[in-house]
Amino acid sequence: MIQSSPFRSPGVARNRLGALAAVLALSAGGVACASSAAPASGPAPVAVAGGQAAGAPSPDPRVGLGAGLLDAEEAIWNLRLLSATPPPEDFIGVTNSDLAFTGNYAIQGNYNGFQIWDISDPRAPELVVGYVCPASQSDVSVFGNLLFVSGEGMEGRLDCGVQGVPQAVSPDRLRGIRIFDISDIARPEYVANVQTCRGSHTHTVLEHPGDTDNVYIYVSGSAPVRPEAELEGCIGAPPEEDPESALFRIEVIRVPLADPQAAAIVSSPRFFDGLEAPPRHGPAPADLAEIEAARERGAFMVEIMGEMQIFPDEIADQLLTQVVAQRGGSGAPTAADSTMLRQMLPGMVAQMTGIDPDGPEPGPTQCHDITVYPAIGMAGGACEGYGILLDISDPIDPRRMHAVADSNFAYWHSATFNNDGTTVLFTDEWGGGGQPKCRDTDPMEWGANAIFSIENGAMRFRSYYKLPAAQTEMENCVAHNGSLIPVPGRDIKVQAWYQGGISVFDFTDPDNPFEIAFHDRGPIDPDRMEMGGSWSVYWYNGVMVSSEIARGLDIFELTPSEFLTQNEIDAAKTVRLDEFNPQGQPRFTWEPSFPVARAYLDQIERSGGLPAARIAAAREALSQAEGSTGSARGSVLTGLAGELEGAAGSSADAARVRALATTLRELSGM
Amino acid sequence: MLAALVLASGCASAERAPGGGAPAPAPAGPEAPAAAPVADRGDRAPALTAAEIEAIYRSRLEAARARYTEADVRFMTDMIHHHAQAIEISRLVPDRSASASIRTLAARIINAQQDEITTMQRWLADRNRPVPELHITDDGVMVHAPAGDAGAGGAAGHAGHARHPDQPGHDHADMPGMLTPEQIQELAAAEGVAFDRRFLELMIEHHQGAVTMVLDLFASDGAAQDAEVFRFASDVQVDQVTEVARMERMLATLPQRNSP
Numbered sequence: 001m002i003q004s005s006p007f008r009s010p011g012v013a014r015n016r017l018g019a020l021a022a023v024l025a026l027s028a029g030g031v032a033c034a035s036s037a038a039p040a041s042g043p044a045p046v047a048v049a050g051g052q053a054a055g056a057p058s059p060d061p062r063v064g065l066g067a068g069l070l071d072a073e074e075a076i077w078n079l080r081l082l083s084a085t086p087p088p089e090d091f092i093g094v095t096n097s098d099l100a101f102t103g104n105y106a107i108q109g110n111y112n113g114f115q116i117w118d119i120s121d122p123r124a125p126e127l128v129v130g131y132v133c134p135a136s137q138s139d140v141s142v143f144g145n146l147l148f149v150s151g152e153g154m155e156g157r158l159d160c161g162v163q164g165v166p167q168a169v170s171p172d173r174l175r176g177i178r179i180f181d182i183s184d185i186a187r188p189e190y191v192a193n194v195q196t197c198r199g200s201h202t203h204t205v206l207e208h209p210g211d212t213d214n215v216y217i218y219v220s221g222s223a224p225v226r227p228e229a230e231l232e233g234c235i236g237a238p239p240e241e242d243p244e245s246a247l248f249r250i251e252v253i254r255v256p257l258a259d260p261q262a263a264a265i266v267s268s269p270r271f272f273d274g275l276e277a278p279p280r281h282g283p284a285p286a287d288l289a290e291i292e293a294a295r296e297r298g299a300f301m302v303e304i305m306g307e308m309q310i311f312p313d314e315i316a317d318q319l320l321t322q323v324v325a326q327r328g329g330s331g332a333p334t335a336a337d338s339t340m341l342r343q344m345l346p347g348m349v350a351q352m353t354g355i356d357p358d359g360p361e362p363g364p365t366q367c368h369d370i371t372v373y374p375a376i377g378m379a380g381g382a383c384e385g386y387g388i389l390l391d392i393s394d395p396i397d398p399r400r401m402h403a404v405a406d407s408n409f410a411y412w413h414s415a416t417f418n419n420d421g422t423t424v425l426f427t428d429e430w431g432g433g434g435q436p437k438c439r440d441t442d443p444m445e446w447g448a449n450a451i452f453s454i455e456n457g458a459m460r461f462r463s464y465y466k467l468p469a470a471q472t473e474m475e476n477c478v479a480h481n482g483s484l485i486p487v488p489g490r491d492i493k494v495q496a497w498y499q500g501g502i503s504v505f506d507f508t509d510p511d512n513p514f515e516i517a518f519h520d521r522g523p524i525d526p527d528r529m530e531m532g533g534s535w536s537v538y539w540y541n542g543v544m545v546s547s548e549i550a551r552g553l554d555i556f557e558l559t560p561s562e563f564l565t566q567n568e569i570d571a572a573k574t575v576r577l578d579e580f581n582p583q584g585q586p587r588f589t590w591e592p593s594f595p596v597a598r599a600y601l602d603q604i605e606r607s608g609g610l611p612a613a614r615i616a617a618a619r620e621a622l623s624q625a626e627g628s629t630g631s632a633r634g635s636v637l638t639g640l641a642g643e644l645e646g647a648a649g650s651s652a653d654a655a656r657v658r659a660l661a662t663t664l665r666e667l668s669g670m
Numbered sequence: 671m672l673a674a675l676v677l678a679s680g681c682a683s684a685e686r687a688p689g690g691g692a693p694a695p696a697p698a699g700p701e702a703p704a705a706a707p708v709a710d711r712g713d714r715a716p717a718l719t720a721a722e723i724e725a726i727y728r729s730r731l732e733a734a735r736a737r738y739t740e741a742d743v744r745f746m747t748d749m750i751h752h753h754a755q756a757i758e759i760s761r762l763v764p765d766r767s768a769s770a771s772i773r774t775l776a777a778r779i780i781n782a783q784q785d786e787i788t789t790m791q792r793w794l795a796d797r798n799r800p801v802p803e804l805h806i807t808d809d810g811v812m813v814h815a816p817a818g819d820a821g822a823g824g825a826a827g828h829a830g831h832a833r834h835p836d837q838p839g840h841d842h843a844d845m846p847g848m849l850t851p852e853q854i855q856e857l858a859a860a861e862g863v864a865f866d867r868r869f870l871e872l873m874i875e876h877h878q879g880a881v882t883m884v885l886d887l888f889a890s891d892g893a894a895q896d897a898e899v900f901r902f903a904s905d906v907q908v909d910q911v912t913e914v915a916r917m918e919r920m921l922a923t924l925p926q927r928n929s930p
Contacts, residue, residue: 069727070720086723093730095897111897136897152904154894166892222908223900224888236885366908384912405919411912432905435785446778528792530731531898550727 051444051468051505053514055562062469062501065522069550072524078517078561079504082122082543086552088130091115095531096547098139098202098481100147101540101580105185107147108547109138113160114149115553116185122543122555128186133160135174141205141581143215146260147180147188152199152223160190169230175199177217177253179260192261194253197225197234197246198366204379204583206372208395213258216266216395219251220367222384239270250367252396271381271390271400300345316341368429369414373421375587378454380415380424387412387426387450389459402458406450414481418491419588423510424459425451425493427479434531438477438500440470447478449495451510462510467500474523475499481536485544485558486575486588487568488596489603489656492516494544499523499533502546502556506563516563524550540580542573571599592666594626600660609653618644625667637668734896735796741890742899743799745883746790749906750802751813751842752880753783753790755849757804758811759872762858766865771920775913779873782909789902847879863925870921877910877917 052060061075070086087096090112097109104120105128113133117125133149135156141148155164156174165173176196180188198221206216225236225246239245249270255263291310294301300316320333323341367383372392379398381388387409389401406428413429430447431437437447448466452459471477475498482495482502491508501520507513524532530550537546537556546554560566574595575588590596601622605615618640625636641664648657718726756779763776787804794801805812842848849857849872857868884907887893894900 069724086718086720089718089726092723093727093734136900153897153900154888155897155900164895166895168889168891168893223904224885224907227889368908384908385915405916411909431782431785432901432909434789434901434905435782437785442781446781 051465051513051515053516053563056468056515060469062471062518062520065520067474067523067526068521069524072522074519074521075501076519078559078564079502079519079544079556080559081519082555082557083125084548084552084554085117085125088115088127090130090132093550095136096535096549096552097137098536098582099538099545099547100140100142100582101538101545101577102142102182103578106540106545106553107140107142108553109140109149111136111138111153112162114138114140114147116182116188117553119543119545119555122557125553125555129188131180131188132162133178133190134162134164135178137201139200139202139582141203141217141583142182142579143205143255143581144257144579145181145183146215146255146257147182148203148205148217149178149180150200150203150219151175151178151193152201152221156199158193169227171230173226173230175221175223175226175231177203177219177263179255179263181260192263194263194265195231196221196251196265197231199223199226202369202583204370204372205581206374206392206395206584209374209393213256215255215257217253217255218367218370218372218398219253220369222366222368247366250370250398254396267396269396269398271388271398300342368412369583371415371417371583371585373417373585373587375585376417376421378417378421380417380426382412382414382426384412385409387415387424387452387459389424389454389457404452404459404461406461409450413479414583416482416484416493417585418507419484419486420491421454423451423453423462423491423507425449425465425507427481427495429480430478431476433478433480433498434476436471436473436475436477436499436529438467438469438471438475438497439473449479449513451507451513453510463513465505465507465513467497467503468515469500469518469520471500472523474525474527474529476529476531476533480534481538481582483538483580483582484585484588485539485572486590487564487572488590488599489659490568492564494537494539496534496537496546498535498549502534502537502544504558516561517558519554519556521551536582538580538582539572541576565599565602567595567598567602570595590663592663592670594622594667597622597660597663597667600656600663604651604653604656604660607653607656609651609657610647614643614647634668637664641665641668734898738797738896738899739890739892741887741893742896743794743797745887745893745899745903746793747800747802748842748845749880749883750787750790750804752845752848752876752883753787754802754804754811754813756783756873756876756880757787757806759849759854759857759869759876761806761811762865763869766858766861767869768862769866769920769924772866772869775917775920776869779913786902786906793898793902845879846882847876849876867921867924870917870924874914874917874921877914880910881907881914 057077061077065075066073086092087110091110094110094112097111099109100107104118106117106119106125108115108117111134113131115130116128118128119125135149135151136153137150139150151174154173157163157165157172158174159172174193174195175198177194177200178190179192179194181191182188196219200219201221201223203220204218206218208214208216226234228234233244235242235245236247237245239248249268251265252267252269253263254266291301294310299310299313301310319341320337323337324330324333367381370379370381370390372379374392377391377393378401379390379392381390386403386405388403391399391401409428411429411432413427416425417423427449428447444466445464448464450464451462453462466479467477477498477500480496480498482493485492485494485504490506492504492506494502494504496502499521501518503515504517505513505515524530532550533548534554535547535549537544542557544556546556548554558564558569560569571590571593574590574593577586580586598619601615601618604610621636621640625633628636641661644657644661644664648654648661651657760776760779763773767773767776791801800816802816803814805814843850853872857865857872860868884903887903894903
């Protein structure tokens with residue numbers, strides 16, 4: 001169940017209260033676990049049950065795979081494993097962590113340092129350099145010729161030594177950001193570091209609009225504050241005891257590109273402040289009209305955080321039935337039952353949602369990850385018990401737009417926006433990644449993704465997505481890092497689930513996410529849990545690169561299926577990036593091309609947006625255009641575009657038909 | 671963990687490590703010695719076989735397990751007892767709570783802390799240290815401390831009743847946030863909203879005690895150098911800090927009376 005502060009609109013309330021009703025219904029039966037009950041809206045592209053599409057392999061081949069470090073049994077669906085490269089000797093047996101990309105290189109963090117791979121040939125990645133410089137987690141980012149590496153653990157040394165730091169307080173300890181110059185990629189040069197109070201668990205690189213001289217880093221750290229004797233100004237006491245507290249804030253580092261040695265903390269924003277009374281907007285006119293209409297028809301309503309929320313009729317009916325049952329009655333509810341329910345509702349809601357208009361709501365002390373999406377001026381902060389939407393139009397001064405909490409979420413871990421910036425997905429790294437949270441006994445709402453739509457600057461809960469294949473006790477498994485796959489017209493993500501493997505899923509309809517591809521191995525060890533699995537997997541220039549904690553570097557490509565056509569895969573491959581960091585989202589744009597046009601056409605066929613005959617004719621015309629040149633090609637394309645524009649008005653998939661027509665017109669001019 | 675691995679495996683990297691506080695990049699390139707960073711382009715040694723990789727992997731995991739302090743062992747041992755009590759009091763919830771969200775919370779605490787106990791037991795067993803065993807029965811949660819653990823003198827200790835004045839050595843009841851037998855009895859006798867309020871108050875205290883134990887660990891010389899300990903202790907800290915905030919929110923919203 002989602003707890004939001006505040007509920008924002010009648011629409012929000014409907015979903016939230018839907019979940020609430022489910023909890024009430026369950027609790028009446030003595031069941032302890034909440035379950036999501038977000039009503040579906042609109043037709044799903046395929047029948048979906050629990051994140052699995054109709055047509056997915058059954059029984060799931062991921063269940064019961066044999067164990068092994070390099071010879072585990074594997075299950076793969078709609079993917080091809082191009083290469084599986086074990087770690088170089090210095091990094092064997094040591095945790096591989098996150099990935100960043102520049103040019104033809106993948107940079108793979110490791111608790112022992114980092115490895116740079118040339119992935120020009122994804123079937124045979126070549127190690128360019130393995131740089132030993134221990135510190136957990138060694139999360140990595142690149143910006144131009146600079147490489148940034150996170151250090152959080154107690155063993156990290158300023159001099160990259162491998163002997164650790166045996167003293168609780170030591171001038172030799174590095175907890176913060178290391179900066180390397182990688183102008184010569186084979187010879188990284190350690191040029192600077194910035195020490196922070198809680199170290200850097202992860203970090204986020206972003207640019208300030210109009211500031212080409214500097215790059216900025218948000219430092220997220222979840223470990224305890226180091227002693228002041230080790231680093232001046234590190235105060236572990238809470239802010240009410242000491243306003244200089246290192247808790248309840250993030251650090252922003254400015255790195256002058258011409259002089260990275262001068263990198264320093266420039267601000268420590270406390271954007272959690274006042275989270276007990278988050279700013280909220282009044283209801284929109286349409287919402288007010290809806291509330292008025294509901295009042296007139298006698299709907300059940302309840303005021304939450306100063307806003308009137310409407311109970312959907314079907315949920316009110318369920319609750320009324322419970323009221324009748326509780327008084328030992330049967331049959332239709334009476335007016336007295338209705339009155340009783342109206343009196344009970346505020347208390348029930350307050351108790352179920354945990355929202356009390358007068359009560360304190362302590363905010364988080366830190367963020368785990370902050371994903372920035374500069375193209376839309378927003379960031380998603382995954383901050384302990386909260387998911388926070390931030391306005392980052394000024395990177396030095398990020399402002400909170402909205403915050404949500406969720407009783408099913410143990411620990412908000414990271415965020416991914418869809419390309420349009422209309423949906424944001426948060427992960428819950430329940431158990432910290434070292435625990436087996438995908439067993440058949442673990443609820444599907446725990447350790448999952450929560451998907452929200454972004455409406456008027458606020459988040460509205462839509463659904464959960466969790467790896468739909470049960471894993472064993474021997475496999476650490478929970479939602480972890482991933483990225484969008486740039487298929488035009490759809491929201492598709494590839495995501496790592498540690499030893500749960502990798503899962504590719506479609507969340508175009510935020511109410512109905514469903515899986516379209518996967519890869520999984522059996523446990524590393526048949527008899528005990530060893531840390532392993534995919535830490536992160538990202539789409540980068542046509543392939544998906546996965547950092548396997550124990551097994552090295554895996555590279556995959558998509559294979560066509562009923563859920564994703566070759567044209568859609570080809571269209572995704574037209575998007576090329578020079579650089580990619582996990583916590584910075586680029587906005588994907590698609591140059592007009594035949595693969596992009598054909599991808600849209602395949603999607604229109606899938607959605608039934610045009611009659612079969614028209615789709616066949618359009619494909620014919622595209623082939624004809626591709627086989628011709630100059631004005632002949634142009635006239636075929638503009639002719640087809642004109643026909644589609646005419647047909648769009650009566651299509652159930654009008655937006656996509658228009659997007660196709662636009663692509664054709666642009667293509668005709670090329 | 672790394673450092674231990676590299677040292678124990680005889681890698682020459684340890685000899686690098688220049689002194690002083692300034693960043694000290696080491697030379698790279700094919701001519702560099704076996705010390706890191708290792709430029710491995712073109713002229714690397716013949717690839718390791720799968721069997722060799724697996725052998726190195728196993729030996730490094732073994733070597734990593736050799737590096738820990740008594741503070742790490744004490745933390746892992748104590749936290750098993752501490753977690754056991756959290757499970758014991760969470761198990762009171764289903765029969766007594768008036769709140770579905772508190773039942774959800776308790777189910778999560780049981781799930782999470784039982785898994786974490788498994789992790790701590792594995793960590794201790796890997797280092798041939800005494801492993802407290804957890805026994806969950808209808809009568810409650812028992813931690814059977816093995817011989818060698820001064821804490822319970824080799825006897826079975828009730829997780830919530832760990833005060834054994836007759837026994838020498840470390841007393842688990844003294845750990846921060848541990849409830850007394852009287853507090854547990856009082857809680858077990860309550861029901862409805864009164865139970866929920868007391869449960870949240872006591873569990874907040876209990877969680878804060880666990881956080882104190884993590885901070886004490888990190889303040890000990892040599893502790894949490896092992897990446898496994900660091901990660902585990904950090905996760906316990908952050909999970910419980912987050913859960914305390916959630917429980918404080920729940921506490922503030924509890925109805926005043928046992929109705930309707």
